[in-house]
Amino acid sequence: MKEISNKPADLYSQSATVNVGPLGSGWKISPDLIGVFFEDISYAADGGLYAELLQNRSFEYSQSDLRNGSAMSFGEWNALTGWEFVERDGGKGTFLIDTGNPVHLNNPHYAVLGITPSGGSVGLCNKGFDGIPIQSGETYDFSVFARQLAWPEGPLTVRLEDEDGSLLGEAVLPVLTPSWKKYTAEIKAMASTEQGRLLLLASHPGRIALDMISLFPRKTFRNRPNGLRADLAQAIADLKPKFMRFPGGCLVHGDGMDNLYDWKNTIGPVESRKSQRNIWGYHQTLGLGYFEYFQFCEDIGAKPLPVVPAGVSCQNSGGSVTGMGGKGQLGIPMEEMPGYIQDVLDLIEYANGPADSEWGSKRAAAGHPAPFNLEYLGVGNEEHMTPVFKERFKMIYEAVKKAHPEITVVGTAGPFHSGEDYVKGWDIADELKVPVIDEHYYEKPEWFWDNLNRYDSYDRRKSKVYVGEYAAHDIERRNTLRSAIAEAAYLTGLERNGDVIQFASYAPLLARKGHTNWNPNLIYFAKTEVFPAINYHVQKLFSMNSGDTCFPVSASSAEDAPDLAVSAVSDSSTGDMIIKIVNGAGAVRKISVEISGIGKFSGKAMKTVLAGDDPLVVNDHESKTKILPQASSISIGSSFVYDAPAYSLTIFRMENPG
Helix, strand or coil: CEECCCCCHHHEEEEEEEEECCCCCCEECCCCCECEECCCCCCCCECCCECCCCCCCCCCCCHHHCCCCCCCCCCCCCCCCCEEEEEECCCEEEEEEECCCCCECCECCEEEEEEECCCCEEEEEECCCCCEEECCCCEEEEEEEEEEEECCCCCEEEEEECCCCCEEEEEEECCCCCCCEEEEEEEECCCCEEEEEEEEEECCCEEEEEEEEEEEECCEHHHCCCCEEHHHHHHHHCCCCCEEEECCCHHHHCCCHHHCCCHHHHCCCHHHCCCEEECCCEEECCCCCHHHHHHHHHHHCCEEEEEECCCECCCCCECCCCCCCECCCCECCHHHHHHHHHHHHHHHHHHHCCCCCCCHHHHHHCCCCCCCCCCEEEECCCCCCCHHHHHHHHHHHHHHHHHCCCCEEEEECCCCCCCHHHHHHHHHHHHHCCCEEEEEEEECHHHHHHCCCCCCCCCCCCCEEEEEEEEECCHHHCCEHHHHHHHHHHHHHHHHCCCCEEEEEECCCEEECCCCCCCCCCEEECCCCEEECHHHHHHHHHHHCCCCEEECEEEECCCCCCCEEEEEEECCCCCCEEEEEEECCCCEEEEEEECHHHCCCCCEEEEEEEECCCCCCECCCCCCCCCCCEEEEEECCCEEEEEECCCEEEEEEECCCC
């Protein structure tokens, strides 16, 4: 056997022998196993992935938005939140909010500036989400809907400033008209700051109305208008996800019947989208809507997996999301269910219908005449399995199945990995023959090690499984190396059972530093920085080294080794064999690997190791030492010995000689 590395014998904790194969013993597994789940929690959309730099751009914030212990608090929220009235150089005026004759009825509030003769200027200032990040030399796209109310004869001035008032960039808009009109300008920044602000100033006496005041970086992801923050979107794209579930999560069934997520409110021109409060305690503009979600999925090569409400509200509606409680689950009145079901069918037509269909034409009008090739539709999320739920879920499921047999419906098994709702959820799935069922669990790292074989005994004749939300919650719910290695071990079990596990996605995906509703998360971010957790690299390594055939693996050792996990898959597109070895022990483990039974390989391999000596280490903005994957090209034979580092995930990708 070839030694890949050598250690003195007294440094080994244990030894083990791993055999892969034999040839012809493999089974087909899902090629779409590893994906991402996006939910607008912890300012993941507005102030996060959605690249809009201004806060409360359409003056629609309200006190009802700020609830459930939101991490970003501005006191008494109202339509003026995020805005300051400014008077400069002796300027005098007034500032109020009006609702008569708005740009669109879905966004009724707008600002009215009154400018009195004074020789100075008055206007509005917005500092975005804790300050607007401005980069020198970059171009920013400004837009506003405005109209003349009384006597203004001059232009509007748009300024980007540093916090001390230094000018960073400027543009002048033309004289306004008596009717609402969209005005645009581009501003090139002359200097950089993370504490920028935007000012919109008028100096000629009169009254003007302003709404949908917006500022975007020109460089969004793929340079798309109304687009996504480039660095965050790229961090998600770099995961190479096979699918993306959106827009939630608990967000979907919302905080009460008036707060169900309605996909139709999220499409079309942004000024016509109907914003609403977020179940996680803040406001969502829905500028990041269904068109943008579908477009992003297409851009990163991920299959879209939208989730719609199952006709019921969250069982915790009206209470604290984290504290559990409230009014309980409510259902859409039965007389309204036909209309709601039609909304669900319309979504499928929006995604896949021809460009001349009613809803396909709306997709085409947004700039995408070709279909988005929707294959999957989630119905419900973590509901209590009540008769109210079952009745409505059944109606939706059967309607989709009849009208669109090509669409695979994903059901739900409730909030937990066991218990009454879990059992009832599977009973419903069995009765209706739901193709895929969604399971969720957040547990300590040891639970994941203890449940490596959870799916070994699942009945292959029943529904396939989507592990839609999971994460190992370590001490203080931090993204430790120990939690990441536990998830890696568990993923080997999901991979081995990839014939029944269709999808899996860590949750949550994104969280803004300082404004976080939930921990841990896969990617933390600030205004200009992105902080992937160690867990992020586990997800990325499994996604980039996925396969479509799994081979049996036997692991034996002289000692009991509950902290060793192994899987082996092949990728038919390349012919490569990929072996993943997870060592959860706190010392090096000597592993003898035998792969001669699965065919000949070139001897060339790529070895990638994610490891660290401290199981409690984390990757964040304060870390001095980052735990990152280390890759190297090696040569191996059909048998080799490997010293697996402590707390490690190692991936061997062996090249097929072709």
